[in-house]
Amino acid sequence: MRKSRTLNLGTGSFVLLGFAALFFLTTQTTSRGLSFFGPPHYELTAKFDNVGDLKVGAPVSMSGVEIGRVDKIDFDSNEYKAVVSLRLNERYNKIPTDSDASIYTQGLLGGKFIGLTAGGADTYLKDKDQIDFTQSAFVLENLIGQVLANFTKSKADEQTPAPVDPKATEKTK
Amino acid sequence: MIKELWESFTDALESLGAVVHFLFRLIANTPRALLRFSLISQQIFNSGALSLVIIMLSGLFVGMALGLQGFQLLQRFGSEEALGTAAAIGLVKELGPVVTALLFAGRAGTALTSELGLMRATDQISAMEMMAVDPIQRVVVPRFLGGVIAMPLLAAIFSVIGIYGAQLVGVQILGVDSGSFWSQMRAAVGLKDITEGIVKSLVFGVTCSLIAVYQGYYATPTAEGVGRATTRTVVTSAVVVLFLDYMIIAAFL
Numbered sequence: 001m002r003k004s005r006t007l008n009l010g011t012g013s014f015v016l017l018g019f020a021a022l023f024f025l026t027t028q029t030t031s032r033g034l035s036f037f038g039p040p041h042y043e044l045t046a047k048f049d050n051v052g053d054l055k056v057g058a059p060v061s062m063s064g065v066e067i068g069r070v071d072k073i074d075f076d077s078n079e080y081k082a083v084v085s086l087r088l089n090e091r092y093n094k095i096p097t098d099s100d101a102s103i104y105t106q107g108l109l110g111g112k113f114i115g116l117t118a119g120g121a122d123t124y125l126k127d128k129d130q131i132d133f134t135q136s137a138f139v140l141e142n143l144i145g146q147v148l149a150n151f152t153k154s155k156a157d158e159q160t161p162a163p164v165d166p167k168a169t170e171k172t173k
Numbered sequence: 174m175i176k177e178l179w180e181s182f183t184d185a186l187e188s189l190g191a192v193v194h195f196l197f198r199l200i201a202n203t204p205r206a207l208l209r210f211s212l213i214s215q216q217i218f219n220s221g222a223l224s225l226v227i228i229m230l231s232g233l234f235v236g237m238a239l240g241l242q243g244f245q246l247l248q249r250f251g252s253e254e255a256l257g258t259a260a261a262i263g264l265v266k267e268l269g270p271v272v273t274a275l276l277f278a279g280r281a282g283t284a285l286t287s288e289l290g291l292m293r294a295t296d297q298i299s300a301m302e303m304m305a306v307d308p309i310q311r312v313v314v315p316r317f318l319g320g321v322i323a324m325p326l327l328a329a330i331f332s333v334i335g336i337y338g339a340q341l342v343g344v345q346i347l348g349v350d351s352g353s354f355w356s357q358m359r360a361a362v363g364l365k366d367i368t369e370g371i372v373k374s375l376v377f378g379v380t381c382s383l384i385a386v387y388q389g390y391y392a393t394p395t396a397e398g399v400g401r402a403t404t405r406t407v408v409t410s411a412v413v414v415l416f417l418d419y420m421i422i423a424a425f426l
Contacts, residue, residue, distance in 0.1 A: 004211075011214045014222035018326020021333040022371070028355075029261050029336065029362045057360050111360070 052137025100133035216319025236338025257358035260339035269332035274377035278410035289389025290399035324378025
């Protein structure tokens with residue numbers, strides 16, 4: 001009797017430990033855990049033309065301080081825009097209604113995050129409100145495309161006036 | 174020569190078929206064995222709780238090695254903060270299930286095989302049959318189920334201890350920022366990775382326990398036969414686990 005009791009105790013604590021480990025893995029090593037145990041929060045949405053590679057779970061920061069996370073990214077097929085749901089900590093509930101949201105990059109090639117800049121309005125955003133002023137992600141490919149376009153244009157500008165002045169070309173010869 | 178090769182091939186096929194047949198026999202007997210849960214619980218203790226020390230120690234050292242190696246590698250790209258991600262994904266998806274299965278085969282699988290082999294050699298199994306007690310249901314299925322239940326739990330414990338081992342080396346000793354260690358891990362590890370780890374360790378649990386009880390149950394009833402069956406358990410388990418590991422990764426891609 002005594003022996004089977006210690007045996008059951010051992011089995012029970014082993015199984016408990018195993019499930020505690022599984023629980024730890026699902027809640028503490030994934031972003032999933034935040035939605036179970038997170039502090040009280042409220043949600044805002046923002047529509048962007050382009051979110052780049054913004055991921056669910058990316059931080060939302062204000063003045064560099066993390067105040068929430070990206071909860072969901074959806075596509076609005078009527079407006080052809082990306083709809084981003086932000087889950088913000090209830091503590092930071094005094095965000096003016098005319099604040100704007102932009103997508104920034106952490107470091108040079110790091111992940112994307114959303115930065116909020118406070119506006120000047122006296123009314124504050126509430127749960128399920130929408131941030132109207134948004135600025136899309138800076139997409140590296142587009143920027144490189146623009147630089148290349150400018151570069152070829154300026155090169156073309158340099159080349160066109162050259163034949164107008166034949167003497168100058170003769171002098172260089 | 175060709176005839177011998179053909180014969181060894183058909184022998185291998187035959188033993189594979191016998192193992193699969195044995196698995197179906199075990200599954201068919203599972204519902205009735207579940208009624209006597211105390212037997213299974215005792216086997217969970219034998220294969221699981223008694224393997225805890227080796228699993229936890231190995232997990233700690235694997236995690237620490239991963240932390241040190243990962244740090245050296247990631248430092249070259251200036252992204253030491255990704256250490257948490259690298260350690261967690263490596264442990265949860267790959268090292269946790271695989272190393273646990275290999276250790277399980279060595280620690281619990283050999284014990285199962287030699288126990289059943291000795292039962293066979295000392296005619297205990299025949300005695301049970303004489304008393305109209307089905308040895309499969311009374312002896313083999315509880316051991317099999319105990320292993321199947323214990324393996325995912327052991328793998329999860331291994332991964333958690335390993336992550337803390339990596340954290341110990343990376344954050345406490347080498348100075349990676351603790352906040353980014355955990356937050357980058359949380360951002361990168363998804364529920365799918367955890368599921369993959371659990372599926373893997375379940376499959377490995379079935380594989381290792383099945384091979385162990387099969388080898389023990391059909392061991393040649395001599396001292397030498399039991400010894401050989403024990404060796405075969407470890408070798409076959411290791412090879413099959415590594416092969417299945419590749420197959421499961423391919424299936425989850």
